[in-house]
Amino acid sequence: MSGYKSNIEIIKNVTNRYYQKEDKKWIIPSDPIIVQRLKDDYTRDGAQIVNRLPEDAFDYHKKVLSYGQFKSRFLEKTVVELKPILERYIDTLIAFKRSQRTMTTYLGPFIKFVQQIGIEHINTISSKDLDKYMAMISGNKVSDGYLHNAFNAIMFYYRDVLRNNHVVVKEARRPKKDSKLPIILSVQEVDRILRALHNKKHVTILYTFYSSGMRLKEILSLRVEDIWWDRDQLFVKGGKGMKDRVVPLATVLKALLKFYFDEYKPVYWLFEGQDRKLPYTEKSTQNVFKKAVKLAKINKKVTPHTMRHCFATHLLDGGTDVRYIQELLGHSDIKTTLIYTHVTNHSINKIQSPLDKLMIGKNPNVN
Incomplete structure (x- = not known):
């Protein structure tokens, strides 16, 4: 006011x-x-x-279901024979305070597992049976992420729902992860993306990605009150794993946000959707990023999450301690953050190729 x-x-x-x-x-x-x-x-x-407030501005919030509503709606769509096991599974997820996003991620693969193995055999399978099942779905050319989500969903049942030290828990072998390195853009390529668009809202979203290293869902969940102007920080509420954290509010982004506020006057969500009651959608944000990448003439296969990778890698390039980067990214395990040490040029650029060393003072024998 x-x-x-x-x-x-x-x-x-x-x-x-x-x-x-x-x-x-x-x-x-x-x-x-x-x-x-x-x-x-x-x-x-x-x-x-x-x-300047719309008539129903005080109703601006995500239509998030309560745990009870989530459970009821999910079980309504479930076939009768699966309801008892799924009710127990969901109750355990709720007891562990898993997010509804995680619950949805687990339930799909778990249902397919139960249907394939058979409800009557679910509590008597061996680790070999699980290996066969994982090999089968792996052969269906599913993504590496889906494969690990399926394994986690199945292990959650035997480890946390049954809680009887089932043989599967003791002998199960997690699928080997592909050691893929994240795709990284150079500072110059990021600059081209940031300058590709002119819509103030779209530009502000792009700047927020690169300046904070936040995930797509975290950015779209930002509320007006999450901008801590006096502390130059952004408050990330309920990030991955339901963990809160703070990230720096860059000076450039802070100045841009003031222009953004003057034009759009957000009420509750920082980046509002079309009806202004719900946040901007993930699909719309992905389309904005895709357009910027195309205009910037970037030929690499990148997504909004690439900006998070660039944030971490460019900080490492600048000499920021990896432990600080871990905290900014909200990683619970330092191993997740250490992957960026494989793509940073902070140390790699200091290494002299043996070819360069060999050719000191010499010219290649080409005409």
Whole structure:
């Protein structure tokens, strides 16, 4: 809330309000009763009130199902013979406080496993049976990610749902991961992507990716209140693994966000969807990135997640300690972060090729 020559004593009566010096604005709780009371008080005081909030601004939130609703809706679509085992499976996921995204990721592969093995054999299979099943789905040319999600979903049942030290838990062998390195763009290529578009919202989203290293879902889940202007930080609420963290708010992004706020006036979500009640969609964001990549004439196969890889690698190139990068990325295991040490040029560029050493002071024997 901002104004000129207004009676600040009125707003000082509001509990939990604070003044944002940088933008010269008062921040008040998102409560319709408080807003209406302030409007009435200022109107009586002779002030002219300009309300920029949409009529139903206080209903702006993700339509996230409760755990109970998620369970009920999922079981409604389930065949009768699978309901008992899936209800127990879902109850255990809820007890472990797994996110609904993780629950969905686990349930699909687990159902296929139960249907293939047979509900009557599910508790008596051997580790060899599991190996055969994993070999079968691997032969279907599924992605490496799906293969590991399926293994995790199955192991969750035997390890955490049954909790009886089943033979599968003791002898199961996780599929070997492909040692693929992430695709990295150079600083110059990233710069071309950032400069490819002119729509202020799209540009701001691209800058947020590269300046923060956040995941796509995390960026689209940012709320207006998650921008900590005075601390130059962005608050990441409920990231992967339901973990909160903070990341730096880059000076350039901070300046860009001010222009963005002036034009779009986001109410609840930082990047709002078309109806302004829900966040911008993943599909729309992917299309924005795809367009920028095409205009920037980048021929590599990249996605929005590539910007996260670039963020980490370019920090390593600049000498940032890998432990700080781990914290910024929200990795629980340092091994995940260490993959970027294989693509950084911080040390590689210091290595002299034996060919260069051999040819010092010599010219190649070509005409």
